[in-house]
Amino acid sequence: MPPELIAQVADEFVTDLEATTSDPHTRQAGVVSLTHVCGRWRDQLVNNAKYWTSxxxxxxxxxxxxxxxxxxxxxxxxxxxxxxxxxxxxxxxxxxxxxxxxxxxxxxxxxxxxxxxxxxxxxxxxxxxxxxxxxxxxxxxxxxxxxxxxxxxxxxxxxxxxxxxxxxxxxxxxxxxxxxxxxxxxxxxxxxxxxxxxxxxxxxxxxxxxxxxxxxxxxxx
Incomplete structure (x- = not known):
């Protein structure tokens, strides 16, 4: 999957999390779960600060x-x-x-x-x-x-x-x-x-x- 598509999927996932839960623990666990998809996903997400500001x-x-x-x-x-x-x-x-x-x-x-x-x-x-x-x-x-x-x-x-x-x-x-x-x-x-x-x-x-x-x-x- 190209980096642009990974970013799009991750952004939509995070947006949905923010809209559906107010629990910060649940939101964080959801974002962290994306880094477990594969090494490529992990590298891209871990190196993008915007996913780790909350x-x-x-x-x-x-x-x-x-x-x-x-x-x-x-x-x-x-x-x-x-x-x-x-x-x-x-x-x-x-x-x-x-x-x-x-x-x-x-x-x-x-x-x-x-x-x-x-x-x-x-x-x-x-x-x-x-x-x-x-x-x-x-x-x-x-x-x-x-x-x-x-x-x-x-x-x-x-x-x-x-x-x-x-x-x-x-x-x-x-x-x-x-x-x-x-x-x-x-x-x-x-x-x-x-x-x-x-x-x-x-x-x-x-x-x-x-x-x-x-x-x-x-x-x-």
Whole structure:
């Protein structure tokens, strides 16, 4: 089969996947399955970055391979990085998050669930920001400690969804005028009404505000 026809079939297959499933794991598995048709298909697809710009996190090795295949293209990454009772799994999740942070300059969308320990251990050592990030979703699980999310800052961040953070100080730096959609739930140190007002003043383009945890402060006598 000529390369042009392989590309046409692959493009139609990927388009159909995107139209019929919203599950990123299923979409990724479908694209990967095309590389198993034969060596010629594999060579053509693996060397074309456009098929590897949406990545679902599985193992550290597969994540590394998919990032390599994406070359320098902007990325959308999603998946779970939650810790369980085994120390080895925690280390694996730290390795995976480190890989994600390593391509921060290329991230256009990031959606992860992660333990507070993994997040704190990796983000605390990260440098730089994410200049083209438009969508960020972080769900933090487990015992919560303060975690500075400065490495996730982006001047073009439009959609922000956070869950399980410790306090407003962890993520205040993510609020930029570009934000159009904001959702913050389960903040352990509840935000006051004054906190919410101050946040909203700096978000002139906000169009969607999903429920926030608000702690009504007691008026002074």
């Amino acid at each position: 990545i679902f996190i599985e193992t550290a090795d597969s994540l590394r391979d998919l990032i390599d295949r994406s070359r320098r293209a902007p990325l959308s990454i999603t998946g779970s990085l939650e810790k369980d009772h085994t120390g080895d799994l925690q280390k694996n999740n730290e390795d995976k998050l480190s890989l994600v942070m390593g391509v921060g300059s290329r991230l256009r969308s990031l959606s992860i669930s992660v333990s507070s320990q993994v997040l704190g251990n990796v983000v605390g050592q990260a440098h730089g920001t994410m200049p083209i990030l438009e969508h960020l979703e972080i769900k933090v699980t487990g015992a919560v400690g303060a975690t500075n999310l400065t490495p996730f800052t982006s001047p073009v961040l439009r959609r922000l969804q956070l869950s399980g953070m410790d306090s407003l100080n962890d993520f205040r730096m993510l609020f930029t005028p570009a934000l159009t959609e904001l959702s913050i739930i389960d903040v352990r140190t509840a935000m006051t009404t004054l906190d919410i007002r101050q946040v909203l003043r700096g978000l002139p383009n906000l169009m969607v505000l999903k429920p926030l945890d608000v702690h009504q402060s007691t008026p002074a006598p």
